[in-house]
Amino acid sequence: MPARFSPKPEMSLAPIRKITGRAVPVDGDDIDTDRIIPARYMRCVTFDGLGEFLFRDIRQTPEGKSKDHPIDQSKYQGATILVSGMNFGCGSSREHAPQAIVRAGFKAVIAGNFAEIFFGNSTTLGLPCVSAQPKDLQALTRLISQKPETEVEIDLEKLTVQAGPLSFPVTLKPSAQQGLLSGRYDAIADLLAHLPQIRAMAAKIPGPTLPA
């Protein structure tokens, strides 16, 4: 993947304020990262092509036959928002999970709440993960299964979701909200800006060393 920006602090990414698109449900709580991308598909040295294996084992049988998961149903084709339950993204720290989601064409996840490492990894990629109340998630899931063409809008400034007749609040960690709205969700440029101070700090904090 080519560099998205130059590592200079003044060159930030495009802000992400609103995500609009159709949504698809991935039912269940505790959707772990092994389910998002099974470990056997992580035998790779780039993230290219991971989108193909997103949710592989809940979408296909071991033999590769479709299980007719909503993601593969024609009525949800073109959806760009995932809707799921509690503790989404629990398990391993593999960035392969949000990478697979992004590379399969998704732009945001609405769930009950998120495992911490997954949340951070996703934010860094510009994949907003907003948390909603279970009753609102149920209503949204019902709506999109009945009317999959419904446009769902996530407003990261107001922290609301609008979908047809539905409107409900969502939550997002303030630093993630700030980062997404300002286009500084990938911290590398800001981190690099302080490298001289870091060098001074490193001199005072010894690291592990082999005796000479």
Next chain:
Amino acid sequence: MGRTLFQKVWDRHAAGKLPDGSTQLFIGTHLIHEVTSPQAFGMLRDLGLKVAFPKRTFATVDHIVPTDHRVEPFQDTLADAMIKELRKNCADFGITFFDIPSGKQGIVHIVGPEQGITQPGTTIACGDSHTSTHGAFGAVAFGIGTSQVRDVLATQTMALSPLKVRKIEVRGKLGPGVYAKDIILHVIRTLGVNGGTGFAYEYAGPTIEGLSIEERMTICNMSIEGGARVGYVNPDEKTFEYLQGRPYCPKGKDWDAAVSEWKQVASDPDAHYDDVKVFDASEIRPTVTWGINPGQGIFIDEAIPSPDDLPVADRSSAQEALQFMKFKAGQKLAGQKIQVAFFGSCTNARVSDFVEASKFLKGRKVAPGIRAIAVPGSQGVSKICAEMGIDKIFRAAGFDWREAGCSMCLGMNPDQLVGDEICASSSNRNFKGRQGSPTGRTLLMSPVMVAAAAVTGEVSDARKVFAQT
């Protein structure tokens, strides 16, 4: 008001505030492996960046390595490409690599402590969620994603918001046949798999203080299974004793200075905790998971709960688990036939794990038809076990004694379940498909319980099986 270890370490390593309000945190020690680092090096090259402090990053290879035939090129060409890529990246950027020929290769969370790279009062990061293991030494250790691996390589820092601290205080005496693994499975079962979100767990109290360093590693290792990204134990004399003389630890006068500094880093007696939970160790019995997340566990003499008897929030997951595992509510796990016994992983593949189980395996045989594999956590563990004759005991019992790696914990190498096999496993995750087969079924338990399951061919109470030992 005193401070916790977490606060002291955080304050010392906080380099400043970032525009989004998070903290730029200095990472003293960075560990990498072949799965989550190649893309980070790719990003560095794309951005034209160097590794800022190559002497603070250490690499090993663990997830994809075969544990039987180690001759390169590996039969799995993808795995072979990964080890070669790591070799190239370490050579290009001047990073120490504990490669297979070094004799120091192993699971990254076992190699760090073994080499004395893991030290109290430090911040440690690694692109692996079980990095919390290093907290057993009083380090604050974070599992991170690949973009953060890039950040740490490029700047030795990462952006992070501080965590709250929950003290998990364990008191009372552990019964015979009850181990550190049972403590942590019980904590996760009680507080929930996302109960620790936003917290660092400080494991404390007389029971924790009484555990060996290796047992503390087992507990800290599974913090993430309880939702806590960080878990730690305050350093004490046992910590220093474990570390003294290890290759990457200070020597001579530097050692004495380091120890006096490490003593200061422990939580103050009057430290403020955001939450405290107290557990009575004497109530904990050998624990086995029955479901598809590590919180779905029961004591060996309990029955699998009915979803209707669980809190509303846990019911749908329990239904899904029963269906996937092909178990029934009310069923006991004792007597459940198994097909595979896996003894390994960063949770339980250290010397003391093998020594403890070997006491019971001596003179016994793995039940007919059971595929039993023992995978030392590192080449170092393997060597010590060989010197002690532990490998011979496992082999004589019918275990396949393998080379070091992550192996069947996550089945990224050829060690995988087949179909819906049931595996008694000393590892850390029982997620659907975790052990390499989409329909494979994992039962998490202590290593001694794995040994008991292996010799009886079914889930068994090790206290009864090994009563005559």
